[in-house]
Amino acid sequence: MIVAATQFAPVAGDIAANVRTVAGLVRAAGAEGARVVVFAELCLSGYEPSLIRDTPELVLGEDDSRLEPVREACRAVSAAAVVNGPVRTADGRPAVASLVIGPDGSLLARYDKRHLYGIEQEVFAPGTADGRFALDGVRFATATCYDNRFPELAERAAADDCAVYLASSVLAADNDSFEKVYPVRARDYGLYVVLANVLGANEDGVGCGAAGAWGPDGERIADAGGTDPGFVLAEVG
Secondary structure (H helix, E strand, O other): OEEEEEEEOOOOOOHHHHHHHHHHHHHHHHHOOOOEEEOOOOOOOOOOHHHHHHOHHHOEOOOOHHHHHHHHHHHHHOOEEEEEEEEEOOOOOEEEEEEEEOOOOOEEEEEEOOOOOOOHHHHOOOOOOOEEEEEOOEEEEEEEHHHHHOHHHHHHHHHOOOOEEEEEOOOEOOOOHHHHOHHHHHHHHOOEEEEEEEEEEEOOEEEEOOOEEEOOOOOEEEEOOOOOOEEEEEEOO
16 A cells, blocks of 8 residues: 655645645546545635635535545545545534545545644634545554644554554644654554655744655654655555
């Protein structure tokens, strides 16, 4: 199983532009054999909680027509995409939600970020359930940025027979997660950990890229570097 970890600089508040970028990366990674393509936290809107709070039209529905280019890309290359954005919930607030769009363009799973950080608590509704999906016999767990600070998510993933833990994040260069979170989750629970990150300025700072993956021994097995948009492939399982 090949998974692609992506990085790019989302355009703040421009769903259409970000969807085009996401769809293009799905097609490119799928053409190189990726079966799952993972994207950063709030890649569809940019990591801009204040802007999302003040701009209701940035909130997406699960079946939002604006995501059709991503669905088409998934169908074209027979790959799943884990895309994250502000997605409507029943209580009226959006969630920081990962939508897993399957190789046939259907919704395989949805995961709403459980642990909200800072201003996110004012804007978003927290999730209440863990994220799971399976493809080609491989079981995946999903988590979003600050979630990864809580080891019980990875512990439950391993106990639930997940082999791959997908982390959609927004991280700056001074974030210690690259040393103290992702490789530790991989090593402690015997998981492949795949990180998607952002580049460029956002409400949290400046994304540093370095998307990639760690093997179950905690060693880096893929690194996209810190400057160029695109993706890196990792063999998992």
